[in-house]
Each structure stands twice: as structure tokens, then as C-alpha cells.
Amino acid sequence: MRLALTDDQSLLAKTAAAFAAERSPLSRLRALRSPSDPLGYSRPLWSQMAALGWTGIPFAEDHGGAGLGLAEVVIVTEALGRCLAPEPFLSSVMLAGRAIARAGNDAQRAAYLAPVIAGDKILALALDERGTRHDRRRIATRAEKTASGGLRVTGEKSQVIDGFGADAFVVATRTAGNLGDVGGVTLAIVAARAPGLSVVRQHRVDGRNAAFVRLAGVEVSSNEILGRIDQGGDVLDDVVDDATVALAGEMVGGMVEALDRTLVYLRERVQFGVSIGTFQALKHRAARVFVEVELARSAVLAAARAIDEASEHRRALVSAAKARASDAYVHAANEAIQMHGGIGMTDEHDIGLFLKRARVAEMTFGDAAFHRDRFATACGF
Amino acid sequence: MTESDAFRAEVRRVLETEVPSVLRGKATDPKAHVWGGRRVTFGYPESRTWLEVAAARGWTAPTWPREYGGGGLSKDDAKILKAEIERLALPPPLVGFGLTMIGPTLLQFGSERLRREHLPKIASGQIRWCQGYSEPNAGSDLAAVQTSAVRDGDHFVVNGQKIWTSYGDLSDWMFMLVRTDPGATKKQTGITFLLVDFAIPGIEVRPIRLISGASPFCETFFSDARVPVENVVGELNAGWTVAKALLGHERAMIANFMGSGGRRDTASGWDPAEERLAALAREYVGHVDGKVTDAVLRDRIAQLSMDTLCFQLTVQRAADGAAAGQRPGAETSMFKLYGTELNQRRQELMLAIRGPQALGWEGEGFSPDELQQTRDWLRSRGNTIEGGTSEIQLNVVAKQVLGLPD
Numbered sequence: 001m002r003l004a005l006t007d008d009q010s011l012l013a014k015t016a017a018a019f020a021a022e023r024s025p026l027s028r029l030r031a032l033r034s035p036s037d038p039l040g041y042s043r044p045l046w047s048q049m050a051a052l053g054w055t056g057i058p059f060a061e062d063h064g065g066a067g068l069g070l071a072e073v074v075i076v077t078e079a080l081g082r083c084l085a086p087e088p089f090l091s092s093v094m095l096a097g098r099a100i101a102r103a104g105n106d107a108q109r110a111a112y113l114a115p116v117i118a119g120d121k122i123l124a125l126a127l128d129e130r131g132t133r134h135d136r137r138r139i140a141t142r143a144e145k146t147a148s149g150g151l152r153v154t155g156e157k158s159q160v161i162d163g164f165g166a167d168a169f170v171v172a173t174r175t176a177g178n179l180g181d182v183g184g185v186t187l188a189i190v191a192a193r194a195p196g197l198s199v200v201r202q203h204r205v206d207g208r209n210a211a212f213v214r215l216a217g218v219e220v221s222s223n224e225i226l227g228r229i230d231q232g233g234d235v236l237d238d239v240v241d242d243a244t245v246a247l248a249g250e251m252v253g254g255m256v257e258a259l260d261r262t263l264v265y266l267r268e269r270v271q272f273g274v275s276i277g278t279f280q281a282l283k284h285r286a287a288r289v290f291v292e293v294e295l296a297r298s299a300v301l302a303a304a305r306a307i308d309e310a311s312e313h314r315r316a317l318v319s320a321a322k323a324r325a326s327d328a329y330v331h332a333a334n335e336a337i338q339m340h341g342g343i344g345m346t347d348e349h350d351i352g353l354f355l356k357r358a359r360v361a362e363m364t365f366g367d368a369a370f371h372r373d374r375f376a377t378a379c380g381f
Numbered sequence: 382m383t384e385s386d387a388f389r390a391e392v393r394r395v396l397e398t399e400v401p402s403v404l405r406g407k408a409t410d411p412k413a414h415v416w417g418g419r420r421v422t423f424g425y426p427e428s429r430t431w432l433e434v435a436a437a438r439g440w441t442a443p444t445w446p447r448e449y450g451g452g453g454l455s456k457d458d459a460k461i462l463k464a465e466i467e468r469l470a471l472p473p474p475l476v477g478f479g480l481t482m483i484g485p486t487l488l489q490f491g492s493e494r495l496r497r498e499h500l501p502k503i504a505s506g507q508i509r510w511c512q513g514y515s516e517p518n519a520g521s522d523l524a525a526v527q528t529s530a531v532r533d534g535d536h537f538v539v540n541g542q543k544i545w546t547s548y549g550d551l552s553d554w555m556f557m558l559v560r561t562d563p564g565a566t567k568k569q570t571g572i573t574f575l576l577v578d579f580a581i582p583g584i585e586v587r588p589i590r591l592i593s594g595a596s597p598f599c600e601t602f603f604s605d606a607r608v609p610v611e612n613v614v615g616e617l618n619a620g621w622t623v624a625k626a627l628l629g630h631e632r633a634m635i636a637n638f639m640g641s642g643g644r645r646d647t648a649s650g651w652d653p654a655e656e657r658l659a660a661l662a663r664e665y666v667g668h669v670d671g672k673v674t675d676a677v678l679r680d681r682i683a684q685l686s687m688d689t690l691c692f693q694l695t696v697q698r699a700a701d702g703a704a705a706g707q708r709p710g711a712e713t714s715m716f717k718l719y720g721t722e723l724n725q726r727r728q729e730l731m732l733a734i735r736g737p738q739a740l741g742w743e744g745e746g747f748s749p750d751e752l753q754q755t756r757d758w759l760r761s762r763g764n765t766i767e768g769g770t771s772e773i774q775l776n777v778v779a780k781q782v783l784g785l786p787d
Contacts, residue, residue: 003694004701263783277786283779290778291719294712298694299687320687372683381659381673381682 001305003298009075016079019052024083026350032086033207039165040209041086050119055093058242059101063109064117069308070242074249074300081253084357086208088124090250091162092116094243096123096170099187103227103235112168112189124166126157126190126213127236134363134370136172136240137180137233141215143173143188145229149222151175151188153215161364163211164201167192171215176230185233187226194218206353206360241318244365245303248325251361252297255325255332258354259289262336265351269341282339289335292328299324316378319371326368329358388458392465399434401427405469413472417479418509419553428472432506435474442480442504445488449496450504478547479503479510482627483556483576490615490623495576499554513543513557513577513601514624521773523558524568524621528603530559530575536607537561537575539583542600545767549586549599554578556627562618574620576612583607593759631768655686658727661734678734685726692719711782718774721764728758 005013023045032040049055057072059065066072073094080089097116100108100123115121132138141155153173163169169190177184190197196218202210227235263286266277276282303321306314333355337344344351362368382390404427407413412424415432423429435441438452443459445451454462466473484503487496502508519525528541539559546555555577565571579586583606589598615623659682662673673679699713731754732739739754741747765771779785 002701002705003698004705004707263785266785275786280776283783283785284772284775286783286785287715287775287778290711290783291715294695294715295688295691295719298698298712299691301698302694320690323687324691369680372680372687375687376679376683377672379659379683379686380671381662381668381679 001302001309001311003301003305005075009071012072013075013079015052016054016076017082019049020079020083020085023048024080024085026083026353029084029086029207029353034201034203034209038201040207041088041162045085046087046122047119049087049089050117054089055097055119056117058093058098059113059117063101064114065101070245070304071301071308073242073246074252074304077246077249078253078256081250082257084254084257084353088122088162088166088209090243090247091124091166092122094246095125095127095161095239096168098239098242099125099170099226099235100189102239103187103232107223108189108226115167121167122162122165124160124163124169124211125239126160126163126169126171127240128158128160129156130158132158134366135180136236136366137182137185139172139174139185140179141171141173143175143186143220145175146219151186151220151225153188153190153218153220155215157213157215159202159204160211160213162209163213164199164209166199166211169197169213170226171213172232172236182233184230185236186229187232187235188220189224189226190215190218190220204360205356207356208360240365241315242307244318244322245300245307247361247364248296248300248303248321251325251329251358252293252300254354254357254361255289255293255296255329258329258332258336258351259286259293261351262286262289262339265340285335285339289328289332292324292331296321296324296328313378316375319366319375319378322366323368323371323375326362326371330355330362333358385457385461389461389465392462395434395438396465396469396471400431400469400471403427404431404471407472408467408470410472414476415472415474415506416477416509416548416551417475417503417506418477418551419507420551421506421509428474431471431474436505439504441473441475441506442484442500445484445500445504449488450501475504475506477503477509478512479508482512482630483510485630486556486623486627487614489626490574492611492614494611495614499576508554509548509552511546511549511552511555511599513546513555515545516542517544521770523624524572526558526560526572528557528559529563530561530573530608532561532610533607535610537610537612539575539577539603539606539608541603543603544589544598544600546586546599546601548597549601550588551597552579555601556614558620558624561620565618569621571618572620572624573617574614574623575608576614577606577608581606581608591760591763593756596760655682655689655727658682658685658730658734661731665734665736665738678730681730681733685723685730689723689727692723714778714782715774717769718771718778721771724764725761728754728761732758 031037034040053066054076056065057068057076061067077089097113100113112123116123127136129140141153141157143151143153146152153171171188171190173186173188174184175186196216198214200212202212204210266282266286267275269276299321303317306317336351337355340351343349404413413428415423415428439447439450440452440462442451443454443462447453480503484500487499514523516526516528518527528539528543530537530539543557557575557577558572559575560571561573562571583604585602587600589596589600659673662678662682666678667674695712696716699710702710735751735754738751741752741755743752
């Protein structure tokens with residue numbers, strides 16, 4: 001496993017950074033964040049990202065993708081994270097898109113995956129529920145089998161990432177067993193207009209698109225069942241793990257940007273006749289953030305490669321990446337506000353945006369404590 | 382057969398037939414490490430043979446020029462030699478600050494005369510060296526050294542005290558920083574790099590006892606010690622430049638040591654579980670089917686284990702970058718800082734796991750492991766101080782990596 005970037009990857013990093021800097025300045029977030037904008041992201045910009053090929057990165061070439069891996073995904077998500085871009089990469093590409101790629105048949109891929117890659121359709125994965133906390137097995141949404149081989153789904157999904165305005169959902173339902181069981185989970189594709197489905201925009205501190213989804217006896221035909229009945233859990237595990245690493249990459253981008261902005265401030269801000277960057281207390285705080293960032297970066301790089309290489313250690317590395325990125329992003333964002341002083345606390349200033357995103361990201365796909373537990377289990381203690 | 386193949390075959394032949402096989406597998410066994418010097422001891426008698434075999438071919442200092450007692454090997458051949466030694470997990474034939482510190486320094490700054498006089502004796506293991514930098518009033522502020530060297534005819538008369546001299550009481554020569562110009566406007570510009578033979582009169586070495594017990598550290602007292610002026614390395618009053626170069630070597634060595642951590646030696650390069658900690662917790666605290674029953678301790682083990690893994694990955698990332706020809710990244714500057722703090726956390730966690738059994742100093746009711754643990758924990762408090770304090774490391778990161786102003 002080589003942790004240094006290849007030449008191609010370095011080039012991707014450069015172009016991604018240039019695109020983000022040019023097309024996604026932080027200033028555009030003010031207009032997009034809730035409740036100002038119904039969608040919370042820009043469809044035109046999403047189309048531009050698709051045109052760049054970003055939406056196809058992790059999909060096989062015969063599925064219309066670029067045939068690349070998580071190593072390339074985290075390069076793109078880092079660039080997105082640096083500018084807090086709210087476009088639905090995580091949901092459409094990494095969650096719902098990858099679920100369909102992995103478990104779908106040709107018809108389902110043609111109907112749902114191809115449009116995602118083209119940037120035409122937005123898809124979301126409806127997984128978490130209000131009581132879930134971090135346990136992705138805690139699925140109460142029930143699906144009863146119908147006579148025609150389909151399902152009838154009833155339940156509620158909470159904080160569905162990019163759910164509002166999505167064209168379709170991949171819904172995690174329970175077809176057998178009890179709450180918390182590994183088996184008995186079935187994935188179903190539900191179109192936004194399906195009778196019995198209601199989607200309400202939720203507003204979280206990071207201002208991004210999230211939705212509360214209610215399913216009241218929603219009918220799912222047998223064609224819309226994704227993969228095998230009762231065996232969606234394994235698909236979910238892989239898909240969510242991959243998305244976790246993609247998110248961790250985004251978090252590295254965010255923490256780097258928060259630190260960089262803070263360094264600029266430390267150099268420019270003058271108090272007591274000197275630049276406050278000369279104060280050792282602040283130098284040391286900044287240096288500590290730097291250390292945390294570098295450690296998180298290493299974990300993300302390794303986790304991405306472990307997935308691409310189907311390494312036996314990938315679960316442990318995914319957890320290490322998410323735990324480290326969670327702690328580091330929150331730390332970096334907290335320190336950034338502290339070192340900006342009073343102005344860092346104003347809504348007018350941009351630096352507070354990073355803390356808001358850091359916390360939401362921390363709580364997504366399992367927080368640090370959840371992943372420490374998972375890491376310990378994976379390592380046998 | 383290429384030249385490299387022929388060389389590898391020859392190395393292999395020598396190692397397999399001329400080096401006692403009992404030394405195989407002892408690469409990291411401290412008892413197998415030979416420090417050399419006038420009072421050399423051999424933990425294993427066979428080590429003397431290995432030293433002689435290696436010294437005869439200059440393999441103790443593979444890349445030093447042959448005329449100085451080295452092997453005169455190219456970088457590639459030196460790599461081959463290293464790989465063959467590692468293949469049998471042999472210990473290095475010779476260790477010491479002569480090879481790692483003063484030798485390279487003499488090659489870089491020393492006169493031809495000094496090189497011819499000292500390097501062969503280092504390479505043969507005949508002379509053991511120690512470092513005389515720190516003083517009671519010159520620690521982090523090393524440039525504040527006050528040990529004076531006053532010119533008197535063909536000699537410098539040296540007066541003062543050095544502290545934290547590792548293995549001073551077992552060494553034959555010292556390389557040291559002395560003040561030759563007390564009136565210099567900038568303290569750095571009045572310092573000279575001097576080589577001192579401990580056999581001359583006026584030098585006294587006393588071991589220092591630490592909170593953890595006996596240590597290799599010593600104080601060294603100089604009382605009108607007369608040192609020949611030829612023993613200056615580089616120019617008079619220009620010793621700070623030499624010292625800085627050497628400090629760079631020392632930090633690289635420590636960083637290397639921290640990075641290797643001695644743990645990534647499984648075939649897949651994976652050894653994350655701090656298995657020793659987990660095993661300890663199972664033994665002292667309890668487990669159910671291998672899962673540690675104390676949830677808080679388990680969480681702490683997971684955190685430390687993760688952090689150690691991330692640290693090793695960062696070291697690897699730096700190495701991969703270097704191998705790919707990329708410029709050394711900023712991440713290398715935090716190795717010493719983070720590695721030492723990890724070790725302290727590790728020691729404290731082992732304490733927490735062992736509980737009151739970790740409090741033994743000697744005697745009844747404590748196992749040898751437990752008694753050693755107490756000493757290891759106390760000793761680890763020095764890791765964040767020696768070789769550049771953590772505060773200095775943070776200053777370096779802030780200045781050189783983050784570009785924050787002075």
C-alpha cells in the first residue's frame with residue numbers, strides 16, 4: 001500500500017482544487033444555506049461536477065463510470081470539503097449510487113445509476129431513523145411482503161442526507177427479524193412521487209439539505225427491490241463504509257481550510273503592537289491542530305487504499321479514519337474560532353461555518369466513540 | 382551475474398559462514414549490541430567475532446571511504462549489505478555515536494588529519510565516543526554554553542561542566558561545544574567544536590541517577606583540562622554550524638527510531654492492536670471471549686491503538702513520498718513530538734491497567750515485569766524533554782511549517 005499520490009492523483013487534486021476555488025467560494029453558501037434556499041445546493045454546479053467526471057469516479061467502466069476507486073474519491077471530496085460545497089456527492093454517488101451499482105440489476109442501473117453519473121438525477125439513501133443514534137442495524141421501518149412479490153413499507157427516516165428534492169430513495173427496510181439484527185434488512189428503491197411517501201426538509205446547523213421521510217404503506221414492486229430480500233445488510237455495510245471514507249476525506253479538506261484561514265488571521269491580526277501569531281500560546285495551539293490534521297490525512301489515505309485493495313484490515317482502517325477525522329475536524333474548528341477571537345463568533349465571519357459542518361460530519365456514519373468500539377472489535381479486543 | 386549479484390553472493394557467504402549463527406535473530410537484542418571502546422564488553426562472546434569480521438571489511442561503516450576504515454560501498458551495495466544482515470536478523474556489528482554522529486560530522490567538517498586519526502578507530506570499534514553539548518545552564522538554549530576553552534600555547538585549557546552525557550562513564554573521547562569567545566556579540570559566534578580525549582588529566586565523569594533509577598546519563602567536569610588545538614573541528618568560533626548539522630542527524634535518528642517503533646514487522650505490515658496492551662488488560666482486568674470487560678479501558682486502548690496506527694501511517698506516508706522522489710513533506714516535523722507523547726500515553730495506560738501492581742519499586746509482591754513497568758513509566762517522562770523538548774518541537778512546526786512569525 002503506497003500512501004503517496006501517483007502523478008494522476010496529483011493532477012486530479014490540482015484540478016479539483018482549482019475548480020473548487022473558482023466555482024465554489026464560501027460566499028455562495030450564504031444564499032444556499034437553509035432556510036434561504038429550498039434545495040441547499042446548486043443543480044447547475046452539480047451538472048458541472050458531473051461534466052468533469054466526478055460523479056462517475058467510483059463506478060465500473062461497464063457501468064459508465066471511470067473505474068477508479070476510493071483513493072480518487074477522497075481527493076475530490078477533500079476539495080469539496082475545503083470549500084464546504086454542499087452538492088450531493090455523498091448521497092447520490094457514494095450512498096444510493098453505490099448501492100445500486102453493487103446490488104442492482106441492469107434495468108435498475110439504467111434507470112437510476114446512469115442518470116446519477118450524468119448528473120441528471122439526485123438519489124438519496126434513507127437509512128437512519130430517529131432512534132438510530134449510530135447503529136445502522138437499528139432499522140424499525142417495516143416492509144411487509146405483498147402477494148405480487150413486492151413490499152409495502154411503513155416507517156420514518158430521519159436526517160436523510162440530501163433527501164429533499166431527491167428524485168428517488170434507496171430505503172433500508174426490515175423484512176425479517178428484530179431491531180438491531182444483522183439479517184432481515186431489505187433495500188427498496190422508492191420514487192419521490194410514490195403514493196404514501198412524504199418528504200419534508202429538515203434544517204440542521206450546517207445548513208445543508210436533509211429530509212424527514214415518512215412512508216405510509218408505500219408500495220414497492222418486485223422490480224424495485226434492490227438485491228436480495230433480507231440480505232441488504234451486507235450491501236449497506238460496504239456502501240456505508242465506503243461513504244464513511246469519502247466523508248472523512250471531506251472532513252480533512254474542511255480542517256485544512258479552517259487551519260489555513262486561522263494561520264492567515266494569526267499573521268494579520270495585530271494586538272499589543274504585534275502580530276498575534278508571535279504569541280507562543282497560539283503558535284502551539286496551531287501546531288497541535290496541524291499534527292491532528294496530518295494524522296487524520298494518513299488514516300484517510302490508508303483507509304481508501306485498503307478498500308481499493310480489498311484488504312482484510314479495511315473495517316479497522318475505516319473506523320480509524322472516521323474517528324480521527326471526527327476528533328480532528330471538531331478540534332480544528334473549535335480552535336479556529338478560539339484563535340479568531342470575538343469576530344470568530346459572528347455569523348458574518350465564515351470561520352464558524354466549519355464548526356457547524358464538523359459536528360454534523362462527526363455524527364454521520366458513527367461518531368468517534370462508535371468507531372473506537374468498532375475498531376476494538378475488528379482488532380480482537 | 383551482475384556486479385551486484387556477485388557482491389550479494391559474497392556478503393551472504395561471509396554472513397553465513399564466518400558469523401556465528403547464534404547471533405541470528407538478535408537484531409533488536411540490546412545484549413547483542415556492541416558499543417566498542419577501550420573498555421568494550423560483549424554481551425555474547427560471539428559478538429566479538431562478528432565485529433572483527435565486519436571491521437576487517439569496513440562493514441561497520443559501509444559507506445565511509447576505505448582509507449578511513451569504512452567499506453567504501455556505494456549506496457546500492459550498502460543497501461544490499463543491510464538487506465542481507467536483516468535477512469538473518471543479525472544485530473549490527475557495531476553501534477555508537479562514533480558511527481552515527483561524530484563520524485559523519487568529521488567526514489563533513491573535519492580536517493584530513495582528524496579524519497585519518499579518528500575514523501578508523503571508530504570503524505574498528507576501538508574508540509567509543511560521547512556527546513558534550515548540554516550544560517546545567519544550557520539546555521533548550523544550547524547556544525548559552527559556558528564551558529570555556531582558553532588558548533595557552535598549543536592547547537586549549539578547558540573548564541566547565543557538561544550534563545546529560547549518555548554513556549560518559551564508558552566512553553573514551555567526547556565531541557563537545559566550548560566557548561572560545563566570551564565577548565562575541567551573538568552567543569552562537571563564540572562557540573568552537575572540540576574533540577577531547579578522556580584519558581587526559583582534569584576530567585571527571587559522574588553517573589546521574591534518574592527518578593526511574595540508574596541511567597546511562599552522566600555529568601562531566603572539566604578542570605584545567607588541556608586539549609590540543611588540532612582537535613578543533615571546522616574553524617575556531619564556527620562550531621555552531623557544525624553543532625547544528627549534527628543536531629539534524631540526531632533528530633533524524635530519533636525520528637527514524639520513533640517511526641520504526643519496532644512494531645511494523647509483520648508480513649502485511651499490520652500490527653495495530655497494541656496487542657500487548659490488550660493482552661495486559663485481559664490478564665489484569667478481565668475479558669469475555671477476548672473482549673476486554675472494562676469499557677473505559679477498552680476505549681482508551683482503542684484510542685491509543687488508533688493513534689499509534691495513524692502515526693505509523695504518517696511515517697510510512699513520508700517514506701513513500703521520499704521513495705517516489707517527492708520533497709520531504711511537512712508531516713515529518715511532528716514525528717519526535719508525537720512519537721514521544723504516544724510512548725508516554727502507552728506507559729500511563731499500562732499503569733492504569735495494572736493498577737496498584739504498577740507501583741512496585743523492588744522486592745516482594747511484584748513480578749519482574751511489574752517492577753520494570755514502574756521504571757519504564759518514570760523514564761518515559763523524559764522522552765518529551767530529551768532530544769529537543771516538545772515545546773521546542775511545537776515552535777519549530779509553528780515557524781518552519783506554518784510560517785508563523787517570530
